[in-house]
Amino acid sequence: MLRLLTAGESHGPDLVAIVEGLPAGIRVEAPTLDRDLARRQTGYGRGARSTRIERDLVEVTSGVRGGRTTGAPVTLRIPNRDFANQPSNPARLTAPRPGHADLAGRMKYGIDDFRTVRERASARETAARVAAGALAKELLGSFGARVGSFVLQIADVGANLGGGLGHLDEGALARLFSAAEADPVRCPDPSASERMRAAIDGARSGGETVGGVFCVFATGVPAGLGSYVQWDRKLDGLLARGVCSIPAVKGVEVGPAFEVAAMPGTRAQDSIEWRDGRLARGTNMAGGLEGGVTNGRPVVLRAAMKPLSSVRARVPTVDFLTGHAADAPYVRSDVCAVPAAGVVAEAMVAWVLAEALVDRFGSDRLDAMLAAWHAVSSSDLPGDVPPVAARGETGQ
Numbered sequence: 001m002l003r004l005l006t007a008g009e010s011h012g013p014d015l016v017a018i019v020e021g022l023p024a025g026i027r028v029e030a031p032t033l034d035r036d037l038a039r040r041q042t043g044y045g046r047g048a049r050s051t052r053i054e055r056d057l058v059e060v061t062s063g064v065r066g067g068r069t070t071g072a073p074v075t076l077r078i079p080n081r082d083f084a085n086q087p088s089n090p091a092r093l094t095a096p097r098p099g100h101a102d103l104a105g106r107m108k109y110g111i112d113d114f115r116t117v118r119e120r121a122s123a124r125e126t127a128a129r130v131a132a133g134a135l136a137k138e139l140l141g142s143f144g145a146r147v148g149s150f151v152l153q154i155a156d157v158g159a160n161l162g163g164g165l166g167h168l169d170e171g172a173l174a175r176l177f178s179a180a181e182a183d184p185v186r187c188p189d190p191s192a193s194e195r196m197r198a199a200i201d202g203a204r205s206g207g208e209t210v211g212g213v214f215c216v217f218a219t220g221v222p223a224g225l226g227s228y229v230q231w232d233r234k235l236d237g238l239l240a241r242g243v244c245s246i247p248a249v250k251g252v253e254v255g256p257a258f259e260v261a262a263m264p265g266t267r268a269q270d271s272i273e274w275r276d277g278r279l280a281r282g283t284n285m286a287g288g289l290e291g292g293v294t295n296g297r298p299v300v301l302r303a304a305m306k307p308l309s310s311v312r313a314r315v316p317t318v319d320f321l322t323g324h325a326a327d328a329p330y331v332r333s334d335v336c337a338v339p340a341a342g343v344v345a346e347a348m349v350a351w352v353l354a355e356a357l358v359d360r361f362g363s364d365r366l367d368a369m370l371a372a373w374h375a376v377s378s379s380d381l382p383g384d385v386p387p388v389a390a391r392g393e394t395g396q
């Protein structure tokens with residue numbers, strides 16, 4: 001079983017992730033983890049804190065020797081490079097910001113100072129998830145799986161992909177990902193990217209924030225991960241939980257689910273075909289999951305992020321010290337974090353898929369996991385099981 005715990009506060013000395021259950025033998029290099037941390041910090045629309053003050057670098061302090069996991073719990077520590085500049089006794093915050101965890105935190109934990117709530121509820125915590133997700137990506141990479149993301153929409157500006165999500169194969173997803181990686185807003189459509197940046201600039205000058213939609217996908221995922229035999233083993237549900245746990249993500253869709261909802265049943269299914277001596281599928285409307293199990297096609301999800309709650313423009317709240325109406329306090333903030341949320345979603349998808357891999361081929365050692373996978377893939381993965389007729393046998 002794979003387990004992940006994160007700890008740490010937004011303005012505390014560090015963030016920590018403890019990862020347990022990774023097999024021994026996975027390659028771990030801090031620069032690979034740092035690359036994803038840097039990707040989380042960039043993206044047009046981020047505030048000064050993410051882009052200038054804290055440049056996240058990870059320290060791997062246990063569970064790795066000679067650049068490989070040992071099977072022991074891995075500790076990932078991300079020091080807060082801004083910690084020394086923090087005031088030792090910051091003023092209490094007594095007015096909750098709508099849309100943040102402030103008021104809910106007071107109701108749940110009885111905390112009077114909303115600053116205490118935000119220290120843990122802040123999306124800064126996602127840096128620890130991204131570091132852990134980079135480890136999960138290494139494990140997935142050993143099985144030939146790759147995880148990526150790109151932005152589809154910022155505010156009301158949508159990207160044109162030249163076709164719906166259900167028509168993107170491995171090659172198309174890889175091309176969209178590499179175009180997005182070179183784009184300031186992580187959008188593969190250059191003309192939409194320009195309009196998205198204009199929308200972010202407009203929001204910034206009006207004291208507003210914007211949300212959007214991103215796609216997160218995984219290619220080369222072994223078939224047969226997840227299960228339909230019990231509700232809490234269905235991988236579509238587990239992936240949706242992982243992505244929806246990202247702060248400000250409020251909707252998750254498997255494949256083009258909302259588009260499919262309007263289609264006739266015949267168009268909504270991905271045909272099963274026998275092509276050039278191999279099993280093949282038509283479209284990928286299912287987003288790579290049928291019955292909560294990976295089917296060998298790319299796993300494709302889409303997620304919606306709300307506009308960020310810290311806005312410079314006036315938002316009404318109540319000051320709990322005075323009991324009077326007040327304006328929500330403004331804290332330096334991002335205008336748009338959709339490109340960064342896509343990177344966090346990669347970490348969550350990689351994590352959930354890694355859990356499913358360990359569940360299926362689990363072992364204490366990577367080589368034994370790979371051997372278990374090869375044993376299955378040479379017997380029952382799509383393409384290796386010709387229908388009876390194609391094998392020249394007589395069916396019943």
Ligand SMILES: Cc1cc2nc3c(=O)[nH]c(=O)nc-3n(C[C@H](O)[C@H](O)[C@H](O)COP(=O)(O)O)c2cc1C
Pocket residue numbers: 047099100101121122123126246247248249308309310311332333334335337340341344
């Ligand atoms: C990468 C990332 C950066 C974020 N940055 C901000 C921010 O600068 N300002 C803000 O108000 N919310 C930001 N958020 C969203 C808040 O953390 C989130 O809305 C808040 O914790 C309440 O959680 P909820 O929206 O999921 O209910 C960010 C989210 C992510 C994923």
